Amino acid sequence: MELHQRVLWRLTLQSFIDGRTGAYPRKCQTAAASPAEPGELPVTLETRWNFDQAEIIVSLDGDFLDSGPQQAGVSRAWYDARRKLAHQDRLLAMHAVAPVPSLTYAKADYHMPVAQRDLLPLAQSLLMQLNGGTPTGFGPAGKWRGDIAAALGAARGRSIVLTGTHQSAELHATVHRINAAIGNIGNTILHTDPVLGQAEPFTNLIEAMHGGNVTTLVMLDTNPVYSAPADVDFGTLLTKIDLKLHAGLHWDETATLCDWHLPLSHPLETWGDARAPDGTATLIQPTIQRLYDTRSVMEILSVLSEPTPRPGYELLRSFWRGQMPKDDFQAAWRQALQMGFVADTTFPTRNVQPTPVTDPPPAIEASGLEVVIRPDATIWDGSFANNAWLQELPKPMFKTVWQNIIAVSPKLAADQKLRNGDGIVVAAGTQWIEGPIWVVPGQNDNTIMLQLGYGRNSVGTVGAGIGYNAYALRRLDAPWHLSGIRLVHSKNNYTVATAQQIDYQEGHDYVRLQEIGGKPAGDNTAFTQPTLYRRDPSDGRAWGMVIDLDACIGCNACVVACQAENNVPVAGKDEFLAGRDMHWLRVDRYYSGPDQDPDTRFMPVPCMHCETAPCELACPVEATLHDHEGLNLMVYNRCVGTRACNAYCPYKVRHFNYLHYSEAPPIVEAQRNPAVTVRARGVMEKCTYCVQRIVAGRIAADKEDRPIRDGEVVTACAAACPTQAITFGDLNHKDSAVAKARQNPRNYALLGELNTRPRTTYLAAFAPPAEKA
Known part of the structure; x- marks a missing residue:
C-alpha cells in the first residue's frame, strides 16, 4: 500500500516527558569527555544503577520501586543489595525527598516532603556543597541537604543519587553531575547505549500538523486524543488530516476520530523482540493462537511499507538472520528461542562524564499551591x-x-x-x-x-x-x-x-521493627503457649509461609497474581463499598509518626492457616477443616453460608460470595485457571496456599518416587513478588528455606497472643539505629 507523504508516529505517555527535548525516561543526556563539535547533540545514554556496590541511596523524587517498565528487576536488585548488607548488620540506607509519597519514598529510611519547585534548587545546592561551596536556605530541607552531603562525602564511589522519570532535564543533569562529583560514575552508576533510540520531539508532529504538512498519520498502539496535553487539542488537529489510521487493542477515543481502525494483536499472540535494560535482546514467542483476526505492529508496518506483506514470524526471522552467525543461523536461532534471549547482546558500559557547571543555584520560587x-x-x-x-x-x-x-x-x-x-x-x-x-x-x-x-x-x-x-x-x-x-x-x-479503614496501628505491633544490628524483634511465644488442640504438627509435611516485611514494597503484585491463579472474582465498586471485596490476599499499609512526615510500612495478609484455627470451631458443617499436611481447607459444596467462620477469624481473610460474581462471557471464562474451581454464590472462600500447585508437586514427586524438593512448590504470590519477600515450603524439612526463615530472630506471628499458631509468620522490618534516626 503506497501512502503519499507517509508519516509514522508511535506516541506513548513517555513521549511527553519533555516537550522541548523529547527526552525519554532515565536517558542520560550528557556530553562525553571530549567536547562536542558546534551544533552536535550530546550523547544519549541509558543510566543503570549498580545497587550491589552501594552503601547509601538518595532519591530526589525517584521512582525505581514504583510502577514502571523496570520495577521488577530494579526492585529485586535493590533488595538483594540491602539483604546482603543486612547479613553484615549494616543498612543500605535510603534517603528520599518528594512532593508526594511514592513506594520509593515509603521504603526510605529517612525522608522529608519537599515541594516540586524546590527539588531542582535543592539538588543544585547539594551539588555546590559537595564541590566545597556553602549554600544556605531551605529551612528543614537545608539540614537534610547538609546531612546528605556529609553521608555522600563519606561514601564516595559507593552511593547512588537518582531522580524520577517525570522530572525535568535540568534536574536529571544535576543528578548526573552529583554522581560524577562523588565518584559514582563507573562504580554504582553505569551508562550504556540506549535501549530505545532517541524519539523525535512530539512538538515536531504538532507543528507539522498545524502547518498542514501531514496528509497521512498512522498511530500505533497509542491514544493521543485522550492522553495528549490539553493545550495541544489533538482531536481538533486530527480532523484536519486527510487519512488517519489507528491500530490498537481497543476502540478508544483516538479510534473514533480515525478513518481506519486496525485491531491490534495482544503481545501474547505475536512474535516480536525486545531489549532488557542492559541491552540483552530477547525473542518474544506467542503463547496462544490469535483469538481474533488481528495483526501485530510489525505486520501492520509490513502492510504499509512492503509490496508483499509478511507475517510476524518471517519478519522477525529475517531481521535476526542478518544479526546471527550466517554459517549456522538455524542453530543460533533455535538456541535463542530455547533460552529466551540472544547471547552476547548485552551493551558494554560507556565511560563518560557530565560537563561541569559553575552557575549558582537558582533562587527558590515564591510559595503557593x-x-x-x-x-x-x-x-x-x-x-x-x-x-x-x-x-x-x-x-x-x-x-x-x-x-x-x-x-x-x-x-x-x-x-x-x-x-x-x-x-x-x-x-x-x-x-x-x-x-x-x-x-x-x-x-x-x-x-x-x-x-x-x-x-x-x-x-x-x-x-x-x-x-x-x-x-x-x-x-x-x-x-x-x-x-x-x-x-x-x-x-x-x-x-x-x-480497602483500608484504619491507617495507624493504634498501639498494636502488627508491623514490628528491628534496629539494624539491634535486639531481635521476633519471638516464638505464638507456638509455645498451651493448647487444648490435639494436632500433631509433625504429621507428614507442614506447609508454611514466611513474609519478610523489610523486603515488601507494597506493590500489590502478589494480590493480582493470587487473583489470576485462583479465579478470584471482581466484586465491583458497590459491593466493595459494602465490605464485600473478594481478594484472598490484601496488603495493609500503616503509618507511624506525625501526619506531616510519617513512616510507612506494608504488610501482606493472606489466610494464616492457623494450626488452632478458630474458623474450624465456628463452622456447623465442617466446611473448613485441616488436612494431614496442615492446610486449612474449604470444602465449597459443604458450605451453607452461615459466615460464622468469618466472624471467628481474627485476621478477616475469609470472603463470602454474596452474588454470582463469576458470571462471564465465554472469552473471559477461557482465561480462568482450569485447575481451580470457579465458585458460585453462597460459599466462603479464602487463600489455600495455592493447593493446586501443591497437588501438582505431590503428583510429580510420587511419579518419581521421591520427596517434594524444597522450592519445587511456589505459590502464585511468592512467584510474583519482585523482591522475593515471600518464602513458602515445608516446615518439617529442617533445611528448607522456610524452616530457616522461621528460625530468623526477626520472625514473629501476627496476633500470636491469640494462640492461633499461624503457619504464616513475618520477619520484622529493619530500622536505622536509634541514635542516627
Whole structure:
C-alpha cells in the first residue's frame, strides 16, 4: 500500500516527558569527555544503577520501586543489595525527598516532603556543597541537604543519587553531575547505549500538523486524543488530516476520530523482540493462537511499507538472520528461542562524564499551591482502564479503588476545611477538573496531586465514565506539574471505595521493627503457649509461609497474581463499598509518626492457616477443616453460608460470595485457571496456599518416587513478588528455606497472643539505629 507523504508516529505517555527535548525516561543526556563539535547533540545514554556496590541511596523524587517498565528487576536488585548488607548488620540506607509519597519514598529510611519547585534548587545546592561551596536556605530541607552531603562525602564511589522519570532535564543533569562529583560514575552508576533510540520531539508532529504538512498519520498502539496535553487539542488537529489510521487493542477515543481502525494483536499472540535494560535482546514467542483476526505492529508496518506483506514470524526471522552467525543461523536461532534471549547482546558500559557547571543555584520560587500529575499506580496512563482486576486493585499508598482522587496533605485539608470525599475543583487558566479529596499523610503542604488514567468515555464497559480526566490540565511545556492553580469548593460529595479503614496501628505491633544490628524483634511465644488442640504438627509435611516485611514494597503484585491463579472474582465498586471485596490476599499499609512526615510500612495478609484455627470451631458443617499436611481447607459444596467462620477469624481473610460474581462471557471464562474451581454464590472462600500447585508437586514427586524438593512448590504470590519477600515450603524439612526463615530472630506471628499458631509468620522490618534516626 503506497501512502503519499507517509508519516509514522508511535506516541506513548513517555513521549511527553519533555516537550522541548523529547527526552525519554532515565536517558542520560550528557556530553562525553571530549567536547562536542558546534551544533552536535550530546550523547544519549541509558543510566543503570549498580545497587550491589552501594552503601547509601538518595532519591530526589525517584521512582525505581514504583510502577514502571523496570520495577521488577530494579526492585529485586535493590533488595538483594540491602539483604546482603543486612547479613553484615549494616543498612543500605535510603534517603528520599518528594512532593508526594511514592513506594520509593515509603521504603526510605529517612525522608522529608519537599515541594516540586524546590527539588531542582535543592539538588543544585547539594551539588555546590559537595564541590566545597556553602549554600544556605531551605529551612528543614537545608539540614537534610547538609546531612546528605556529609553521608555522600563519606561514601564516595559507593552511593547512588537518582531522580524520577517525570522530572525535568535540568534536574536529571544535576543528578548526573552529583554522581560524577562523588565518584559514582563507573562504580554504582553505569551508562550504556540506549535501549530505545532517541524519539523525535512530539512538538515536531504538532507543528507539522498545524502547518498542514501531514496528509497521512498512522498511530500505533497509542491514544493521543485522550492522553495528549490539553493545550495541544489533538482531536481538533486530527480532523484536519486527510487519512488517519489507528491500530490498537481497543476502540478508544483516538479510534473514533480515525478513518481506519486496525485491531491490534495482544503481545501474547505475536512474535516480536525486545531489549532488557542492559541491552540483552530477547525473542518474544506467542503463547496462544490469535483469538481474533488481528495483526501485530510489525505486520501492520509490513502492510504499509512492503509490496508483499509478511507475517510476524518471517519478519522477525529475517531481521535476526542478518544479526546471527550466517554459517549456522538455524542453530543460533533455535538456541535463542530455547533460552529466551540472544547471547552476547548485552551493551558494554560507556565511560563518560557530565560537563561541569559553575552557575549558582537558582533562587527558590515564591510559595503557593502547585499541582503534580502522576500516572495511576494500577491503570497507569489509562491504558488499563478497562481491566477490572486493576480497577479493583487498591492503590498501594492510598488504598482506594475504582476511582482517582485529588491528594492533599493533612494541613492543607485542615486549612481548606476538607475531608475525604469532599468535592473540589482544581482550575488552571480556563481548564479545570473536579474530583474527591483524599488526605495523604506525608504529602507536601503546598502540593496537590492528580492521577492520570481516568475520565475516559471510549474504553469499554468496565472503565467508562469513572473519575476525572487529569489530562485536561496537562500542558505541553510542563506535562507533570503546574503552578498558579486555584481551588474551588464543590457542592458535590463523593463516595470513595477504600480497602483500608484504619491507617495507624493504634498501639498494636502488627508491623514490628528491628534496629539494624539491634535486639531481635521476633519471638516464638505464638507456638509455645498451651493448647487444648490435639494436632500433631509433625504429621507428614507442614506447609508454611514466611513474609519478610523489610523486603515488601507494597506493590500489590502478589494480590493480582493470587487473583489470576485462583479465579478470584471482581466484586465491583458497590459491593466493595459494602465490605464485600473478594481478594484472598490484601496488603495493609500503616503509618507511624506525625501526619506531616510519617513512616510507612506494608504488610501482606493472606489466610494464616492457623494450626488452632478458630474458623474450624465456628463452622456447623465442617466446611473448613485441616488436612494431614496442615492446610486449612474449604470444602465449597459443604458450605451453607452461615459466615460464622468469618466472624471467628481474627485476621478477616475469609470472603463470602454474596452474588454470582463469576458470571462471564465465554472469552473471559477461557482465561480462568482450569485447575481451580470457579465458585458460585453462597460459599466462603479464602487463600489455600495455592493447593493446586501443591497437588501438582505431590503428583510429580510420587511419579518419581521421591520427596517434594524444597522450592519445587511456589505459590502464585511468592512467584510474583519482585523482591522475593515471600518464602513458602515445608516446615518439617529442617533445611528448607522456610524452616530457616522461621528460625530468623526477626520472625514473629501476627496476633500470636491469640494462640492461633499461624503457619504464616513475618520477619520484622529493619530500622536505622536509634541514635542516627
